[in-house]
Amino acid sequence: MSLSFPNVYTHRKVAEGSAKGCDVCYKPTTSVLITPENKDFFYVCASHLKERTFCTPIVDKAAEEAKKKKAEDEKEAKMKEEVERVKKEYEEKQKKKKEKKDGEKEDKDKDKDKDKDESKDKSKDKEKKDDKDKDDQEKKDKDGETPAASDEPRVFALQKFLYQQRLDKKRQAEIAKRNRERIANPSFFPSVPKGLP
Structure with a gap:
């Protein structure tokens, strides 16, 4: 039976009840x-x-490049969504401005009321944007936390003297067996x- 094994160790977690x-x-x-x-x-210990x-x-370059590419693709998709959302908001504002101009011609009194309503709408829009910005920031913070845990390396190589100790320990166990x-x-x-003698 061959006692040699590669100096490649994978980090795994076990159940709390199996802790040693x-x-x-x-x-x-x-x-x-x-x-x-x-x-x-x-x-x-993980420390x-x-x-x-x-x-x-031990860093797997191919896996790391795949992660980077995936992250870039996600950023691109988010940017496209953001651009589409901003375009829609802009178009809606343009429609409101047209309606406002048509309404001004009809009745000046209504125009004053619309200005008040529009200022209220603007303040509401600002509040909504602030809320969205806060939500986006919270999401980014949460997104930033989860990859940090998954970015921890899972494959390790022991230092030479520790690896040799592991080999010696295995060899001694095999001899004892x-x-x-x-x-x-x-x-x-x-x-x-x-x-008889």
């Missing part, structure tokens, strides 16, 4: 680093993953002599 002590600081943690094909795993003396993140199997086998020990 961190291999570094012994505090209970739900974060696990695991190798491909599950040859090695160990529990480690240790940020330490350069413990491990370094082989020794237990040998001891359990009765043919391992010599047989008792049957003849």
Whole structure:
């Protein structure tokens, strides 16, 4: 059985009930680093993953470029939606201005009332725009928070000495297992002599 495995560990989370002590600081943690094909795993605090003396993140350039492209596409779509919304608002305002001009010719008294109503509408429009701006800002803040969590690297390479320790630990466990199997086998020990000395 081959004991070597690549120095590529994927960060995974386990259920709270399955939390065990961190291999570094012994505090209970739900974060696990695991190798491909599950040859090695160990529990480690998420804070240790940020330490350069413990491990370094492995960046998948293709995945990162795909994320950037997706983010740019989303920005483009939002911009197009915003432009369409502004165009519609502008067209509505132009229609209102035309109606206002037609109404001025008919009755000057109505014009005064319309000016009052329009000033009220403008103040309402400003309030709506302020509310929309606040909502947009809140959405941007929320959007900014979620990618931060997902942008954390998930694949790591341990430092050389730590990786060597993991290999040595696996090797020792394999040797101990082989020794237990040998001891359990009765043919391992010599047989008792049957003849007289």
